[in-house]
Amino acid sequence: MADDHSPTPSSAGHLSSRYVLHAHPNADAWVWAAAVAIAAELRRDLVLRPRVRLLLSGGTTPAPVYAALAKAPLEWDRVDVALVDERWLLPDDPDSNARLVRTHLLQDHAGAARFEPLTSSGRRIEDAVAIANAHAHQAASVAVLGMGEDGHTASLFPGMADLDRALGSRQSYIAVDANGCSGARQWHKRISLTPAGLARTRARLLLLQGARKRAVFEQALASGDVHRWPVLAALGTSDSPLHVHWYA
Numbered sequence: 001m002a003d004d005h006s007p008t009p010s011s012a013g014h015l016s017s018r019y020v021l022h023a024h025p026n027a028d029a030w031v032w033a034a035a036v037a038i039a040a041e042l043r044r045d046l047v048l049r050p051r052v053r054l055l056l057s058g059g060t061t062p063a064p065v066y067a068a069l070a071k072a073p074l075e076w077d078r079v080d081v082a083l084v085d086e087r088w089l090l091p092d093d094p095d096s097n098a099r100l101v102r103t104h105l106l107q108d109h110a111g112a113a114r115f116e117p118l119t120s121s122g123r124r125i126e127d128a129v130a131i132a133n134a135h136a137h138q139a140a141s142v143a144v145l146g147m148g149e150d151g152h153t154a155s156l157f158p159g160m161a162d163l164d165r166a167l168g169s170r171q172s173y174i175a176v177d178a179n180g181c182s183g184a185r186q187w188h189k190r191i192s193l194t195p196a197g198l199a200r201t202r203a204r205l206l207l208l209q210g211a212r213k214r215a216v217f218e219q220a221l222a223s224g225d226v227h228r229w230p231v232l233a234a235l236g237t238s239d240s241p242l243h244v245h246w247y248a
């Protein structure tokens with residue numbers, strides 16, 4: 001399914017009801033539409049619950065959206081911010097997803113939010129995963145996802161030895177080793193949200209930039225093979241589709 005800005009791609013086939021494509025004319029429109037959409041999901045749940053949960057990705061794409069979202073006038077002191085995935089790095093490491101979120105989201109109004117990094121000094125990866133799974137009992141209002149040009153999302157990489165275990169897991173988070181997956185670069189040891197964890201979030205957004213990523217997404221939809229294109233695990237249902245925000 002696509003919105004007014006863009007025709008439904010014919011290659012989307014039977015998966016077309018599981019996502020909505022929002023094609024934006026430029027970077028500014030993309031940033032503000034995505035930030036407004038995330039804020040709206042949070043605001044909706046803040047009316048219903050004492051605390052709400054927001055799951056965020058790292059990588060090179062989302063920083064400007066996070067900076068715009070930080071300016072949203074929400075009751076941020078009732079928002080728990082957690083990560084979709086993390087490289088096995090300490091939260092203050094410049095290459096960690098936690099550092100990206102701290103630098104770009106936890107500023108302005110959003111500085112009042114409570115942040116739960118996935119890693120901590122002296123914590124073993126098994127303990128980090130157990131803590132993440134305990135926190136995940138509180139269902140998230142919204143998850144913000146990215147996608148690499150290899151078709152990975154969160155830390156679910158094509159060809160990863162742990163991919164089947166991740167796809168079949170009933171846990172929300174697992175530790176993975178993406179050794180040999182070029183998209184994981186030097187950070188092969190990671191913690192990732194699983195499709196089961198993602199299914200527990202009420203809404204999900206995928207942030208994409210550039211013609212290459214759009215082509216990768218189309219290729220994934222045409223193939224339908226989640227092992228080759230793990231981003232397909234992010235697709236929602238016809239009742240709760242994945243919202244894909246894209247600009248060229």
Ligand SMILES: O=C1O[C@H](COP(=O)(O)O)[C@@H](O)[C@H](O)[C@H]1O
Nearest residue numbers: 057058059060061146147148154
């Ligand atoms: O390694 C990661 O990559 C993906 C995609 O990142 P991008 O640089 O292509 O935007 C990201 O969504 C994920 O959180 C991160 O750990």
